[in-house]
Amino acid sequence: MATEKRIPLINREISWLYFNDRVLQEAADPTVPLIDRVRFLAIFSSNLDEFYRVRVATLSRLSNLNEKAKDLLGYNPKKVLSQIKSIVVKQEKKFNNLYENIIVKQLAEEKIFILTERQINVSRGAFVKEYFRNKILPTLVPVMLDGINHFPELRDRAIYFFVKLTTKKRVWYALIEIPDSLSRFLVLPQTNDLNFIILLDDIIRYNLDEIFFIFEYDSIEAYSIQLTRDAELDLDKEVSEKFIDALAKSLQKRRKGKPMRLLYDADMPADMVNYLVGQMSLHPENLIPGNRYHNFKDFISFPNTKKPDLEYKRYPQLPVDSLSYRKSLLGQIAIKDHLMSTPYQPFEYITHFLREAAIDPKVKEISISLYRLAENSSVIHALINAAKNGKKVYCIIELRARFDEQNNIYWSNRLEEEGVTVIYGVPNYKVHAKTCLVTRMQKGKPFYYAALSTGNFNEKTAQIYADHTLFTCEKRITTDLAEVFKALHKSVLPKGLKHLIVSPIDSRPAIYKLIDQEIKNAKAKKTAYMILKVNSLSDEQIIAKLYQASNAGVKINLIVRGMCCLIGGVKGYSENIKVISIVDKYLEHARVMIFANGGDEKIYLTSADLMTRNIDNRVEVGFPILDPALRQELKDIIKIQLSDNTKARELNGIGTNKYHKTRADSTHRAQIEIYNYLKSKI
Structure with missing residues (x-):
């Protein structure tokens, strides 16, 4: 189906910025605990860093193609880059005001004071100077810019102080890289129940005289700068040992990618800004005035000085109904399917599943596909344990998981050393699926146990990512999954599946067929609806298909956390489409698809978002929920989310992010109601 370029669409980059503004809304929300508001600021900042490293970098390359890019994309990259800068500058101003004029003052009301170098008294000054001399000074390498031929290559995302020393006769410039090996925060001794915190940046500012002691200057100024570089990799797509070497080398080159953004302290004098622009050959669109502090992502670890009420209440994780650690998980899964919903329920069910398979004498083989792994992965340790117990273990590990490549290279090497067969995906396609298949001999025949998930097999992210994982022995699912792994073991794409929806071969035709069935039923005056929950919706052909369904009378509810290029409620296109986004304590990461199907509902979970890359360029696995009790559980959870009138926003074409209001009094x-719902089922 050809995409009509005239259909209503939001540019994906602009839509993503609207999403990040929803994160900023959480930081501004006075009902959010104060320390968590600081952390939402950190998430906003971290998101924006990645956005510049990847998306803006790509647009910058495309902008060099001029009219060809416009014809190819349907929009002008240069115009979009200009829009991006305009939005980001406004967001940075909102961010700065929120931090400096609201958050810092409210922390002070809670007797938590963030001190700058100008606010240190004599006794705290002695403490800070001792810490500086012992811990910080040995790590600093100040570079005098007047004595070198070329301006130094700044590391990607590192923080630097750009320093100016002045006398009546001359000026010196210098750079100091802020060490990232030390904590960004120093908690100072408490006084009269008052808590004091100082940032590493301000400790260095306080001690500039000890760094530049040989200079007889009249004044000294230090302003922070941060350079964000192009992080995309230009690699040979051939999957081989040479690929691993090429990837490792490309990671080393990342820090030298093309400059995308220079974030600088908005208080920096114009002459210093002009000096940097000239020395670094920067373009105006690369310049973003920002906060006094950069790499604000470090504030995700902002210390809570003994005030638990300043953070979200930690609820104890709930057991999965009728799935006990004290009995064989495989035995319980053989009786019926089970659904695990993290972080409400513990990820440890996955590791118990693998650990049991590792020591069960009847288990002969384990196949698993991995995308992002925890730093000290319990999943990897369980797989190694299985290999040591004589099981055949096949691990498909995606080396190109963006920003996790280095970690995945380490684990792939470790697995191979321990006897695990590591498979590096399929040429030209990322393997983004999150599936595991255990083969156990029962009555002389192989019997399959499966775990299929919407999220990564990663115990760290499972603490904050809301995902669903299905444990099943259902033959319709496991037989297909065995075929998927059989193909992936050979580094080819699976074909001919009956029940799973696997990208890149099956997803687009399967989704079209499901939507077409709703269109057909709507035209026949039958009940027709669909509910789609995803992280992102940007594929133009899928959007066009959803508009077609809306015009046919299909009722469509969308829950889209991140970017959404579809515009709901547009006359003649999407009058039957409602779109909300939920941003709350946990990151909504699950992908759920529900189709009325003429009264015989079809419900799927999947690893794929409705993006072109997930549908056409990745290996993804969508799987049906067949057990009636689990189908009802998922429907109940989705119903709760559609009723959210506290953390849900209504998405439109102009990014107002208005909070969703329902008819409920x-x-x-x-997220609170889902926890209570799952608790009620125990």
Whole structure:
């Protein structure tokens, strides 16, 4: 189906910025605990860093193609880059005001004071100077810019102080890299129940005289700068040992990618800004005035000085109904399917599943596909344990998981050393699926146990990512999954599947068929609806298909956390489409698809978002939920989310992010209600 370029669409980059503004809304929300508001600022900043490293970098390359790019993309990259800068500058101003004029003052009301170098008294000054001399000074390498031929290559995302020393006769410039090997925060001794915190940046500012002691200057100024570089990799797509070497080398080159953004302290004098622009050959669109502090992502670890009420209440994780650690998980899964919903329920079910398979004498083989791994992965340790127990273990590990490549290279090497067969995916396609298949001999025949998930097999992210994982022995699913792994073991794409929806071969035709069935039923005056929950919706052909369904009378509810290029409620296109986004304590990461199907509902979970890359350029696995009790559980959870009128926003074409209001008299907050719902099922 050809995409009509005239259909209503939001540019994906602009839509993503609207999403990041929803994160900023959480930081501004006075009902969010104060320390968590600081952390939402950190998430906003971290998101923006990655956005510049990847998306803006790509647009910058495309902008060099001029009219060819416009014809190819349907929009002008230079115009979009200009829009991006305009939005980001406004967001940075909002960010700065929120931090400096609201968050810092409210922390002070809680007797938590963030001190700058100008606010240190004599006794705290002695403590800070001792810490500086013992811990920080040995790590600093100040570079005097007047004595070198070329301006130094700044590391990607590192923080630097650009320093100016002045006398009546001359000026010196210098750079100091802020060490990232030390904590960004120093908690100072408490005084009269008052808590004091100083940033590493300000400790260095306080001690500039000890760094530049040989200069007889009249004044000294230090302003922070941060350079964000192009992080995309230009690699041979051939999957081989040479690929691993090429990837490792490309990671080393990342720090030298093309400059995308110079974030600088907005208080920096114009002459210093002009000096940097000239020395670094920067373009105006690369310049973003920002906060006093950069790499604000470090504030995700902002210390809470003994005030638990300043953070979200930690709820104890809940057991999965009728799935006990004290009995064989495989035995319980053989009786019926089970659904695990992290972080409400513990990820440890996955590791128990693998550990049991590792020592069960009847288990002969384990196949698993991995995308992002925890730093000290319990999943990897369980797989190694299985290999040591004589099981055949096949691990498909995606080396190109963006920003996790180095970690995945390490684990792939470790697995191979321990006897695990590591498979590096399929040429030209990332393997983004999150699936595991255990083969156990029962009555002389192989019997399959499967775990299929919407999220990564990663115990760290499972603490904050809301995902669903299905444990099943259902033959319709496991037989297909065995075929998937059989193909992936050979580094080819699986074909001919009956029940799983696997990208890149099956997803687009399968999704079209499901939507077409709703269109057909709507035209026949039958009940027709669909509910789609994803992280991102940007594929133009899918959007066009959803508009077609809306015009046919299909009722469509979308829950889209991140970018959404579809515009709901547009006359003649999407009058039957409602779009909300939930941003709350946990990151909504699950992908769920529900289709009315003429009264015989079809419900799928999947690893794939509705993006072109997930549908056409990755190996993804979508799987049906067949057990009636689990189908009802998922429908109940989705119903709770659609009723959210506290953390849900209505998405439109102009990014106002208005909070979603329902007809209910009472307030509904989905993540709290889902926890209580799952608790009621125990």
